[in-house]
Amino acid sequence: xxxxNLIYGDCRFQFKYGxxxxxxxxxxxxxxxxxxxxxxxxxxxxxxxxxxxxxxMGLFFMGAIVLFEKSERVLSTIAVSPVRADEYIISKxxxxxxxxxxxxxxxxxxxxxxxxxxxITGVIAGSALFTLIGLIVAVNINSLNxxxxxxxxxxxxxFTPPILYLFGYDNKFMLLHPGCVIIxxxxxxxxxxxxLPIFIIWFLFLYKMARINVIKMFQNLGGIKL
Amino acid sequence: MIEVIDLSxxxxxxxxxxxxxxxxxxxxxxxxxxxxxxxxxxxKILTGLIRSYKGNAIVNxxxxxxxxxxxxxxxxxxxxxxxxxxxxxxxxxxxxxxSLYSKKLRDVDELLKMVGLQNDGGKxxxxxxxxxxxxxxxxxxxxxxxxxxxxDEPTSGLDPNNSRIMKNIIINEKEKGxxxxxxxxxxxxxxxxxxxxxxxxxxxxxxxxxxxxxxMSKGAAxxxxxxxxxxxxxxxxxxxxxxxxxxxxxxxMSNRILSIHSSEPTLNDIFAEVTGSVLQ
Numbered sequence: 001x002x003x004x005n006l007i008y009g010d011c012r013f014q015f016k017y018g019x020x021x022x023x024x025x026x027x028x029x030x031x032x033x034x035x036x037x038x039x040x041x042x043x044x045x046x047x048x049x050x051x052x053x054x055x056x057m058g059l060f061f062m063g064a065i066v067l068f069e070k071s072e073r074v075l076s077t078i079a080v081s082p083v084r085a086d087e088y089i090i091s092k093x094x095x096x097x098x099x100x101x102x103x104x105x106x107x108x109x110x111x112x113x114x115x116x117x118x119x120i121t122g123v124i125a126g127s128a129l130f131t132l133i134g135l136i137v138a139v140n141i142n143s144l145n146x147x148x149x150x151x152x153x154x155x156x157x158x159f160t161p162p163i164l165y166l167f168g169y170d171n172k173f174m175l176l177h178p179g180c181v182i183i184x185x186x187x188x189x190x191x192x193x194x195x196l197p198i199f200i201i202w203f204l205f206l207y208k209m210a211r212i213n214v215i216k217m218f219q220n221l222g223g224i225k226l
Numbered sequence: 227m228i229e230v231i232d233l234s235x236x237x238x239x240x241x242x243x244x245x246x247x248x249x250x251x252x253x254x255x256x257x258x259x260x261x262x263x264x265x266x267x268x269x270k271i272l273t274g275l276i277r278s279y280k281g282n283a284i285v286n287x288x289x290x291x292x293x294x295x296x297x298x299x300x301x302x303x304x305x306x307x308x309x310x311x312x313x314x315x316x317x318x319x320x321x322x323x324x325s326l327y328s329k330k331l332r333d334v335d336e337l338l339k340m341v342g343l344q345n346d347g348g349k350x351x352x353x354x355x356x357x358x359x360x361x362x363x364x365x366x367x368x369x370x371x372x373x374x375x376x377x378d379e380p381t382s383g384l385d386p387n388n389s390r391i392m393k394n395i396i397i398n399e400k401e402k403g404x405x406x407x408x409x410x411x412x413x414x415x416x417x418x419x420x421x422x423x424x425x426x427x428x429x430x431x432x433x434x435x436x437x438x439x440x441x442m443s444k445g446a447a448x449x450x451x452x453x454x455x456x457x458x459x460x461x462x463x464x465x466x467x468x469x470x471x472x473x474x475x476x477x478x479m480s481n482r483i484l485s486i487h488s489s490e491p492t493l494n495d496i497f498a499e500v501t502g503s504v505l506q
Binding site for chain 2: 001002005006008009012013016017072073074075076077078079080081082083084218219221
């Protein structure tokens with residue numbers, strides 16, 4: 001019940017702070033762009049748009065969310081409440097996953113994507129992965145400038161291989177990169193199936209890292225820094 | 227309710243906390259000390275956030291480094307600075323934070339009324355004044371009816387009227403059997419509210435007793451008098467040694483005293499005497 005309340009609280013926070021409004025605008029914009037493209041371009045263009053935005057928005061939004069939470073000091077209260085680090089992380093992943101899924105599905109529909117279930121699964125998997133990465137970065141920074149500085153090299157590492165993969169450099173070993181697995185799913189390809197276990201290992205590794213960093217953040221609120 | 231036995235904590239390989247004390251159920255226990263003395267770190271140990279300590283820190287029969295999931299159900303913390311969602315209303319904040327507990331909650335409207343916010347529960351917190359945020363933050367700590375309250379500067383930034391209301395609520399919570407840990411720089415509040423106070427400097431307790439006992443054991447009442455001697459002069463002497471003060475005798479005999487006041491030392495004076503530092 002607490003986890004559901006936490007997810008509801010995060011969704012309300014994201015709504016009140018305008019995240020839903022911003023994403024409604026972006027989604028309408030992306031759908032319009034896709035609809036204006038020639039039919040043969042639509043699928044790949046939609047895959048790139050979904051991967052680089054609705055799916056990856058956790059990377060950017062986690063910076064804003066955690067900075068808001070830090071500036072309003074609500075993390076201090078959460079740290080001394082029954083909320084566990086796991087619940088805090090899952091709540092962020094699920095709440096942002098909802099926006100990603102709705103936005104991603106809308107863009108995919110506009111491109112007449114064939115396998116919507118796999119596309120949406122890919123968007124949610126990508127959103128979870130990017131949210132965890134965003135969380136790991138966000139808990140270690142104190143300003144938007146620091147976040148942007150830290151996020152840019154991560155973006156290059158995460159975004160370049162999947163885009164190369166989508167546009168022809170489709171060596172199967174590229175699927176060791178979690179972003180390539182995600183873009184493979186989002187583009188409706190079945191290449192990802194053999195590499196799902198590797199994606200799961202990446203996910204578990206990032207979850208563990210996020211957990212360590214969130215616990216450290218809770219411990220460092222007020223008093224000495226451990 | 228709280229037992230701290232041979233508690234030590236090192237930070238960057240240097241000892242930082244080293245103390246023993248206990249707090250009984252229904253007691254208000256004050257931690258007084260300058261910034262950086264270790265009060266927040268001690269609070270983090272007692273609220274289970276720091277687990278790498280040595281010795282024992284037992285809160286509500288639970289060793290803080292190995293607490294179970296329900297540990298926080300019975301702890302309420304009022305931080306010095308408001309920890310509230312600014313874009314949510316006061317009532318929404320209370321409902322959200324309350325939803326994180328599995329215990330039966332206190333009535334939100336009753337709590338708002340208790341601190342004079344009954345007409346402001348529907349306003350966004352960003353529209354609240356500093357004092358209103360402090361009051362909302364305070365009742366947030368009471369919401370889940372915890373057995374132990376950690377209050378950090380609860381009257382800071384409040385006008386005298388609201389400060390009085392908050393102190394009455396604290397006394398009322400104590401009467402209900404709540405154990406309260408009060409961290410403050412305000413010696414007047416500490417003297418009025420605390421059953422016991424501990425002076426903390428550099429992670430150590432320099433003195434621990436009731437405010438009354440500390441004042442009576444470490445200090446003595448003085449009298450201060452003024453008189454004209456070309457210009458206005460001020461002198462002091464201990465109340466028990468007035469007969470030994472020749473100048474005072476002379477002034478009394480010649481009716482030349484302009485003013486005379488007796489004064490007991492304050493907790494602040496005792497703190498300065500014991501620790502060698504002054505609280506702001």
